[in-house]
Amino acid sequence: MDVKTASDLVPWARTEGQALIVGVKGEIDLHNSPELRTEVLDLIVKHPSLRVVMDLTLVPYMDSSACAVLVEALRRVRAGGGRVFLVGLQPRVKSLLEIARLGSIFVIAADEAAALAVK
């Protein structure tokens, strides 16, 4: 089911079973990460899910402030017993997550289908 979003940084979101799938778009830095934070946390609160999939296919660049948003989302989802999956990582995003030692904390999957298939 499609979910209404309120930010261009999150052009689409939908629920599928017990999963919330969130599409993120654009370069994320300190300028717009507060907007991303508001939108993502709002979606997580309104659509509690055991599996949250963040589709970053359309994110060519992000900085540490965007990482902080992902970590905050992870904490919220984990508190409800769920997991956060990151899919579609572009090289710069993947590199930053590795430096931040977050690559093993999130579940990284190639794409949405792979994330939804993980037991």
Added chain:
Amino acid sequence: MNVLRLETTSDPALLAPIRRAIEAFCESSGFSECAVCETGLCVNEALANIMRHAYAGAKNRPVLLEANFVEGLLQITLRDWGNGKDPSAAPPKIDPLTPGGLGLVCLRSMMDEMTYTPQPDGMVLTMKRRKK
């Protein structure tokens, strides 16, 4: 000798254009794609630290970026007129789930040298990276 000088402000809306400017500078100096991206990220993180910490979120304070590339060595300095606190004096980031400190992790791991030099009225950050 390749030189770049940007007199800018602490507005986060300027992060992306400044990052692109330093990436273009690195590219024109012959750095690899990986080095260009890493240097852009380091400048982004260093500037974001100035905006958040040295200037406590004020958007209209001055920042001076100077970069030069001489004999294979890139040197970037960032001058601010903020609170003068040395970010590198903070305890190292240990838990990846604890907020903060990731910018410094990037600077330390991606630059060959990184030095904060306190000034009577602010701070100078010097970053150096040699072309491999």
